[in-house]
Amino acid sequence: MTKNIYIILAFFISISLHAQKLEPFVIFNQSGKKISDKKFLKSLADADVVLFGELHDNSTAHWLQLKVIQTLHQKHKVVVGMEMFETDNQAVLNQYLSNQISAKQLDTLARLWNNYKTDYKPIVDFSKENSIPVIATNIPRRYASLLFKQGEEALLALPETDKQWFPALPMPYDENLSAYKAMLAMFDDPVHANKNFPKAQAIKDYTMAHNILKFWKQNLVFIHLHGSYHSNNFEGIYWYLKQTDPNLKVVTIATVMQSDLNKLAAENNNLADYVIVTDFDTVRTF
Numbered sequence: 219m220t221k222n223i224y225i226i227l228a229f230f231i232s233i234s235l236h237a238q239k240l241e242p243f244v245i246f247n248q249s250g251k252k253i254s255d256k257k258f259l260k261s262l263a264d265a266d267v268v269l270f271g272e273l274h275d276n277s278t279a280h281w282l283q284l285k286v287i288q289t290l291h292q293k294h295k296v297v298v299g300m301e302m303f304e305t306d307n308q309a310v311l312n313q314y315l316s317n318q319i320s321a322k323q324l325d326t327l328a329r330l331w332n333n334y335k336t337d338y339k340p341i342v343d344f345s346k347e348n349s350i351p352v353i354a355t356n357i358p359r360r361y362a363s364l365l366f367k368q369g370e371e372a373l374l375a376l377p378e379t380d381k382q383w384f385p386a387l388p389m390p391y392d393e394n395l396s397a398y399k400a401m402l403a404m405f406d407d408p409v410h411a412n413k414n415f416p417k418a419q420a421i422k423d424y425t426m427a428h429n430i431l432k433f434w435k436q437n438l439v440f441i442h443l444h445g446s447y448h449s450n451n452f453e454g455i456y457w458y459l460k461q462t463d464p465n466l467k468v469v470t471i472a473t474v475m476q477s478d479l480n481k482l483a484a485e486n487n488n489l490a491d492y493v494i495v496t497d498f499d500t501v502r503t504f
Contacts (some may be wrong), residue, residue, distance in 0.1 A: 242278055242496065243278050243282065243479075243495060243497075244480075244494075245258050245492055245493070245495075246486075246492070246493045246495065247491070247492060248487075248488055248489075248490065248493075249487065253492070258492060259286070259289055259290070261469055261492070262286060262439065262441075262469055263290055263293070264467070265468065266434060266440065266466050267430055267434060267440045267442065267467070268439060268440070268441045268469050269444070269448075269449040269455055269456060269468060269469070269470045269490075270283055270286065270442060270444070270471045271444060271445065271449050271450060271471055271472045271473055271490065272445060272473050273446060273475065274331075274337075274445055275504050276475070276500055277337070277500060277502070278496040278500050279473040279496065280336075280337040280340075280341075283341060283441075284340055284341050284344060287341060287350070287441055288344060294438070295438040295439070296350055296438065296439050296441060297350065297351045297352075297353060297439075297441070298345050298352045298353065299426070299429065299441070299442040299443070300338065300352060300355060301442075301443060301448065302331050302334070303328070303352070303353075303354030303355070304329060304356045304358040304383075305356065305383045305384070305429065306354075306383050307329060308353070308354040310324065310327045310328045311324070311352060314328075314342075314346070315351075315352060317346075321339070329359075333503045336503045341443070353433050355430060355442065356425060357383065357421055357422055357426075361380070361383065361384055362418045362421055363418070365414055365418050365421055366412070366415060366417070366418035369414055369417075370387060370414075370417065373387055373421075384421065384424075384425050385425055390424070390458070390461055391417060391420050392457070393413075393416070395453045395457060397419070397447065397450065397451065397453045397454055398416035398420060399416075401419060422448070423448055423454040423458055424458050426442065426448065427459045428458070430459065442455070446472045446473050446474075446489075450489050450490060451489060451490075452470060452490070456470055469491050469492070470490035470491045470492070471491065471493075471494060472489040472490035472493045472494070474486050474493060474495055474496075475495070475496050475497065475498050476495050476496075476497070476498070477498055479497060
């Protein structure tokens with residue numbers, strides 16, 4: 219009798235687990251249709267630039283970034299660009315990639331993010347082991363901060379030794395892009411809001427796009443890692459890339475979290491070419 223009860227329980231547990239499928243993530247296309255990993259990877263392989271938007275503390279997104287780079291590297295020439303490294307740290311990063319300095323020295327000499335060891339070091343180390351270039355694409359934070367406080371004129375007044383770390387000014391800027399409008403809307407009094415707030419975001423997008431184009435060449439896939447906000451709704455980095463080269467084939471990826479992985483939430487439709495949905499229970503790295 220007891221044996222029969224265990225068999226029945228095992229049967230229902232099996233059915234329950236099968237129904238839940240226990241998937242750590244699901245990939246949807248722009249219109250909200252689930253797609254296979256195979257189709258997803260094929261689309262990325264056919265791109266010139268892949269803008270992989272992440273949630274900075276989402277462990278699943280970081281694991282997927284590594285897997286995408288590993289998979290594409292098997293058959294394609296790949297370059298990796300990272301928001302997490304600022305342009306004036308490129309020389310130090312190159313020294314690490316070429317085994318001239320140790321990981322400990324990199325940690326001392328570069329401005330590494332707090333979650334570097336858990337989330338980005340595996341990507342940098344895989345690139346190092348496989349001679350994949352890693353490009354520091356982001357503007358040094360001090361210049362974005364200066365723009366926020368004093369405007370673009372303050373950057374124009376800097377000496378040439380400073381200007382080498384960001385692209386030529388004045389920068390193209392569309393204040394009507396939804397991401398930048400949303401940043402101004404965060405103020406209680408939008409009329410008197412600091413108009414430099416979204417511009418400080420824009421110069422990051424502008425600099426990252428500039429460095430992607432600087433290091434992209436025909437017949438390679440440039441995979442760029444950044445917070446989703448920098449490319450959601452085909453804006454930010456995407457917008458700047460297309461301003462310079464409308465024919466560039468750019469594929470965007472957004473990362474979101476939902477309690478229901480069976481259907482893409484309405485607010486996440488059209489967010490990117492592909493939307494990676496992870497559960498709210500996903501391990502957060504900080």
